[in-house]
Amino acid sequence: MSVPKRLVVGLSGASGMPYALDLLKTLRRIPGLETHLVMTQGAKRVLLEEVDTHPEAVEALANVVYRSSDLGAAVASGSFRTLGMVVVPCSATTLAKVAYGLADNLLTRAAYVTLKERRPLVLVPRETPLPLPSLEAMVKAAQAGAVILPPAHPDRRPFGLHHPAHSGFVWPGLSPGPALEGGGGARARLAQEEGCVHQPDEDAVDGKGHEAIAADKA
Numbered sequence: 246m247s248v249p250k251r252l253v254v255g256l257s258g259a260s261g262m263p264y265a266l267d268l269l270k271t272l273r274r275i276p277g278l279e280t281h282l283v284m285t286q287g288a289k290r291v292l293l294e295e296v297d298t299h300p301e302a303v304e305a306l307a308n309v310v311y312r313s314s315d316l317g318a319a320v321a322s323g324s325f326r327t328l329g330m331v332v333v334p335c336s337a338t339t340l341a342k343v344a345y346g347l348a349d350n351l352l353t354r355a356a357y358v359t360l361k362e363r364r365p366l367v368l369v370p371r372e373t374p375l376p377l378p379s380l381e382a383m384v385k386a387a388q389a390g391a392v393i394l395p396p397a398h399p400d401r402r403p404f405g406l407h408h409p410a411h412s413g414f415v416w417p418g419l420s421p422g423p424a425l426e427g428g429g430g431a432r433a434r435l436a437q438e439e440g441c442v443h444q445p446d447e448d449a450v451d452g453k454g455h456e457a458i459a460a461d462k463a
C-alpha cells in the first residue's frame with residue numbers, strides 16, 4: 246500500500262521564517278501533496294515580530310492546519326500515515342524537546358511520532374552562536390534518526406526535496422519524482438521525471454488559490 250502524500254510541516258519560534266514560507270509555497274506546487282501544518286505559539290509571535298506576517302496568511306499556504314495545543318489531532322498518532330515531517334525553523338527549545346522525546350505540544354508530539362514510526366524527520370535549527378546544550382541536542386536528535394539541516398543555503402532553500410545536485414535532502418516517496426531546485430531566489434523550479442514545470446515565485450504570502458482547512462486558529 247502506498248503512503249499518502251502527506252507531509253507534516255512544523256514551525257517553531259525561531260528566526261528564519263522566510264525558509265518556512267519558501268518551503269510551504271514550494272510544496273503547494275507538488276501535485277497531490279498535502280501539507281499538514283502545526284505552528285507553536287512561539288512561531289506565531291516570531292512571524293508577527295520578524296516578518297510582519299499574520300499566522301493566518303501562513304495557514305492559508307497549507308492544506309490542513311492544526312492547533313499546537315490539540316494533542317488529539319491526526320498527526321499526533323502514528324496510525325496517521327505521512328511521508329514524514331519538517332520542522333522549520335526549529336528553535337533551540339523545540340530541538341531540545343525533539344531530541345529528548347518531550348512531546349508537550351502537537352508539534353513536538355508529531356515529531357516524536359515521526360521518529361517513533363521511523364519516518365524522515367528534518368530539523369532546520371536556527372540559533373547562533375550554538376551553546377553546548379543545543380549542540381548536544383542536535384547529536385541526540387541525529388542519533389534518534391533526525392536529519393539536521395542548517396539554514397545555510399544561499400537562496401534560502403536549504404532543506405528537503407532539493408535536486409540531488411544541490412546536496413540537499415531528497416525526500417523518500419517524493420523522489421526521484423518531484424524535486425526542487427533553487428532558482429536564484431527569483432523562481433523555484435519544480436522538476437519531475439516526466440517534465441519540468443516552471444512557476445513564478447510569489448514574493449508575498451497571499452494565501453490565494455489553495456484550500457486551507459484552518460481548524461481553530463489559536
Ligand SMILES: Cc1cc2nc3c(=O)[nH]c(=O)nc-3n(C[C@H](O)[C@H](O)[C@H](O)COP(=O)(O)O)c2cc1C
Binds near residue numbers: 256285286294338
Ligand atoms: C522575535 C523572536 C525571535 C526569536 N528567535 C529565536 C531563534 O532564532 N532561535 C531560538 O532558538 N529561539 C528564538 N526565540 C526564542 C523562542 O521563540 C522561545 O525560546 C520559545 O520558547 C520557543 O518555543 P517553541 O519552540 O515552542 O516555539 C525567539 C523569540 C522571539 C520573540
